[in-house]
Amino acid sequence: MKYDVPDEIERKLRRAQRLEWWSIFWLVTIIAVMYFAMGSSQAMKTAWIEDTLSLLPPILFLLARKFEEKEPTRKYPFGFHRGGSLGFFLAASSLAAMGGYLLFSSARSLMMQEHPTIGNVTLFGWDIWLGWVMVVALIYSVIPPVILGRMKKPLARATMDKILYTDADMNAADWKTGLAGIVGVIGVGFGFWWADAVAAGLISLDILRDGIRNLRISVAELLDGAPRKLDSAEVHPIVDEISDTLARRYPGHRARLRETGRFVRVDLVRHDEDATPPEAIDNWRVVEVTQELGDKDLS
Amino acid sequence: MPFCRFVPCSCKAIGPGVEIWNQAPRTGLVLCHRATVGCICGRLKVRGLALLKRMLQRGLTGAALVALAACYVPADPEGTTEDVTGSTLRVGLLTPELDPLEDEVVARLAGALQAEVEVVTGDPHQLFDQLTHGALHILAGQIPSDTPFADHAALSDPLGVVMTYDGEADWVLLLRRGENRFLVTANRAIKGAGR
Numbered sequence: 001m002k003y004d005v006p007d008e009i010e011r012k013l014r015r016a017q018r019l020e021w022w023s024i025f026w027l028v029t030i031i032a033v034m035y036f037a038m039g040s041s042q043a044m045k046t047a048w049i050e051d052t053l054s055l056l057p058p059i060l061f062l063l064a065r066k067f068e069e070k071e072p073t074r075k076y077p078f079g080f081h082r083g084g085s086l087g088f089f090l091a092a093s094s095l096a097a098m099g100g101y102l103l104f105s106s107a108r109s110l111m112m113q114e115h116p117t118i119g120n121v122t123l124f125g126w127d128i129w130l131g132w133v134m135v136v137a138l139i140y141s142v143i144p145p146v147i148l149g150r151m152k153k154p155l156a157r158a159t160m161d162k163i164l165y166t167d168a169d170m171n172a173a174d175w176k177t178g179l180a181g182i183v184g185v186i187g188v189g190f191g192f193w194w195a196d197a198v199a200a201g202l203i204s205l206d207i208l209r210d211g212i213r214n215l216r217i218s219v220a221e222l223l224d225g226a227p228r229k230l231d232s233a234e235v236h237p238i239v240d241e242i243s244d245t246l247a248r249r250y251p252g253h254r255a256r257l258r259e260t261g262r263f264v265r266v267d268l269v270r271h272d273e274d275a276t277p278p279e280a281i282d283n284w285r286v287v288e289v290t291q292e293l294g295d296k297d298l299s
Numbered sequence: 300m301p302f303c304r305f306v307p308c309s310c311k312a313i314g315p316g317v318e319i320w321n322q323a324p325r326t327g328l329v330l331c332h333r334a335t336v337g338c339i340c341g342r343l344k345v346r347g348l349a350l351l352k353r354m355l356q357r358g359l360t361g362a363a364l365v366a367l368a369a370c371y372v373p374a375d376p377e378g379t380t381e382d383v384t385g386s387t388l389r390v391g392l393l394t395p396e397l398d399p400l401e402d403e404v405v406a407r408l409a410g411a412l413q414a415e416v417e418v419v420t421g422d423p424h425q426l427f428d429q430l431t432h433g434a435l436h437i438l439a440g441q442i443p444s445d446t447p448f449a450d451h452a453a454l455s456d457p458l459g460v461v462m463t464y465d466g467e468a469d470w471v472l473l474l475r476r477g478e479n480r481f482l483v484t485a486n487r488a489i490k491g492a493g494r
Contacts, residue, residue, distance in 0.1 A: 114476070114477075115376055115377075115475075115476045115477020115478075116476075116477055117453035117454075117476050117477055117478075117479065117482060118373060118479050119453070119455075119456070119479065119482045119483060119486055120482075120483045120486050120487070122490075127487065127490070129369075129372060129373050129479070129483060131372065131373060131479075132369075186368075186372070188373070188477075188479070189368070189371075189372035189373045189374065189479070190368075190371065190372060190374055191373075191374030191375060191376045192376070193376040193477050
């Protein structure tokens with residue numbers, strides 16, 4: 001169902017779409033470079049999997065954008081706004097699962113005292129240690145996402161897009177993954193076999209933390225919870241803002257807010273039988289204000 | 300400052316049409332009145348050169364550090380290269396005798412580390428056990444890269460191909476896992492033997 005979002009927001013969404021296409025392009029090149037430089041380093045493997053996973057949010061964002069504007073059908077009479085919510089939930093689940101798996105895998109490497117083997121490779125006629133190639137690949141893997149992430153973050157805030165925000169946040173923090181990977185590989189180079197697994201463990205902890213935080217936000221959205229902030233499971237200030245506005249207009253009544261994708265739907269719970277329809281609210285995110293008769297208080 | 304030209308230009312802080320007046324000498328802050336653009340550009344150029352010089356110095360220091368690190372990297376966590384150098388290279392053999400190519404690789408490796416070669420034969424599992432504990436340095440004997448031991452040992456670069464039950468596989472030597480300097484030295488011996 002298409003709603004009239006302000007031109008400014010529409011422009012930002014289109015710009016975000018372009019940035020996401022660029023993200024996919026750069027990520028594919030990064031995934032290819034990292035794959036060839038990966039060897040048997042645990043930290044490299046973890047960083048590579050993280051890069052592969054980073055493809056998911058841009059793809060889900062573009063898909064959600066396509067679905068969001070679709071007209072309702074007989075089978076889906078409320079439209080497809082929640083496509084974004086579902087995509088966000090899927091991205092968060094895969095992030096959390098992968099973070100957990102990678103943490104387990106690096107803990108196992110440490111316990112089993114698996115010494116990572118990194119040999120040499122001939123590149124353009126030069127015989128060099130593969131570790132140096134990995135370091136270069138890791139540096140390359142960090143640059144485009146960090147730049148794109150910083151460009152996407154303000155767009156995500158303005159358009160209140162959770163998938164975009166998660167993506168931008170992961171990208172902007174990508175330098176940590178790269179740095180941990182580099183420290184791990186160089187540590188192995190200096191003979192500290194455990195450096196690799198410790199670095200991989202730190203990267204996977206970061207992935208797991210992001211995954212769990214996003215899972216909490218997305219579950220709240222799917223369960224019709226009150227709108228949440230972009231970067232935490234705390235309730236968004238729009239809830240108090242709109243509740244206060246409605247409380248002034250309709251004293252003694254209560255407003256319930258829920259999120260469907262970037263949009264907010266308000267349900268005014270009235271306990272008199274006044275049939276005056278509620279007035280529209282001046283906020284582009286609020287696409288529907290309905291009213292129902294109900295109990296006065298919410299426990 | 301006699302060489303300064305007064306050039307009208309727009310000042311973003313106040314709005315178009317306002318002239319930039321001067322640059323405060325120490326802070327480098329631009330005061331928004333009238334411009335001494337020539338002076339500002341001059342200062343920027345000097346600053347740019349200084350910055351370039353500093354970046355070059357840092358780059359060279361970094362490159363020197365990397366070059367220094369390259370002498371020590373990769374290292375062996377368990378010190379295999381150090382053990383073998385000037386001592387004995389212990390080779391576990393899984394076939395009745397060493398293939399001539401394997402023999403050449405082993406001789407080159409021993410030569411690079413000024414070591415004597417000692418060939419040990421016996422039960423494959425015992426030999427492998429000795430390799431993982433560092434009592435042997437290399438396992439040889441037409442080993443395919445898909446050997447069941449591959450998960451617990453480091454594989455050298457291929458010497459060629461060997462026939463297996465499933466077809467062909469790379470022909471490798473097995474080394475102790477994680478001994479990266481030793482692995483690099485062995486790979487260089489293989490490369491040299493191939494010529």
